[in-house]
């Protein structure tokens with residue numbers, strides 16, 4: 221499907237780089253199929269050196285040389301970039317926007333032609349093919365366009381197709397979520413150090429434990445509460461730890477973090 225397609229990555233920052241690296245790693249797309257842009261030459265030099273891809277400061281040039289456009293700039297920059305490339309986009313392009321907060325309607329309204337737009341909310345674990353991406357379809361995108369988007373994001377993790385109204389919630393949960401989980405892992409490591417473990421060992425124990433617990437939820441299909449009950453023996457040590465978590469309000473804090481991030485996702489497009 222992507223054999224000869226050229227892919228423009230407009231705004232190849234942290235997420236753009238994660239997507240390019242992840243896709244090159246899957247061998248679904250080759251280095252020479254990418255053309256990436258950024259605002260500064262230094263960033264382009266970095267990308268060229270690290271990923272061996274073609275780069276340009278011109279979004280228009282990248283779009284003219286490609287069939288698929290991955291729009292990876294910050295939400296508040298999307299309008300400016302879409303206006304820049306509107307003359308270069310044709311009905312044969314597919315635009316996939318990963319910008320938080322920006323609706324397909326917003327992009328469609330800036331264009332005077334029915335260019336197909338798909339909105340995706342991925343996360344940085346796409347870098348290691350463990351991403352989670354939600355995909356929503358714009359007005360002019362067909363089932364075939366959706367298939368292309370799914371193929372890209374399935375290759376670098378899992379995908380779910382959702383109504384666009386849920387995209388801010390996805391942003392607050394699975395796009396911001398890795399940052400929340402890193403803080404949790406970091407805290408487990410500090411805890412391990414506090415109870416006498418070497419930092420490196422504590423990091424391995426904490427990270428592999430989180431990975432294992434996640435896989436248990438995904439692979440057994442059991443409710444997390446049931447899996448928790450299996451660990452929690454009566455009068456054992458886990459229940460004492462759970463008591464501390466409840467006392468510290470961990471659940472409420474995590475729920476509030478996702479709610480707040482979701483609210484912020486609604487505002488980003490306005491700066």
Ligand SMILES: NC(=O)c1ccc[n+]([C@@H]2O[C@H](COP(=O)([O-])OP(=O)(O)OC[C@H]3O[C@@H](n4cnc5c(N)ncnc54)[C@H](OP(=O)(O)O)[C@@H]3O)[C@@H](O)[C@H]2O)c1
Pocket residue numbers: 230231232233234235236257258259260261263264279292293294295297300301318319320321341342343344395
């Ligand atoms: N980070 C995540 O985990 C994540 C997850 C899901 C979705 N997203 C979405 O992905 C997008 C990018 O986020 P990010 O974290 O990757 O941000 P980032 O690292 O700041 O990347 C943005 C990139 O855009 C470039 N840029 C700025 N103005 C430009 C322009 N006019 N034309 C072309 N490139 C331009 C910047 O270039 P310079 O480097 O040269 O300044 C930078 O490389 C956002 O819309 C965000 O909502 C991010």
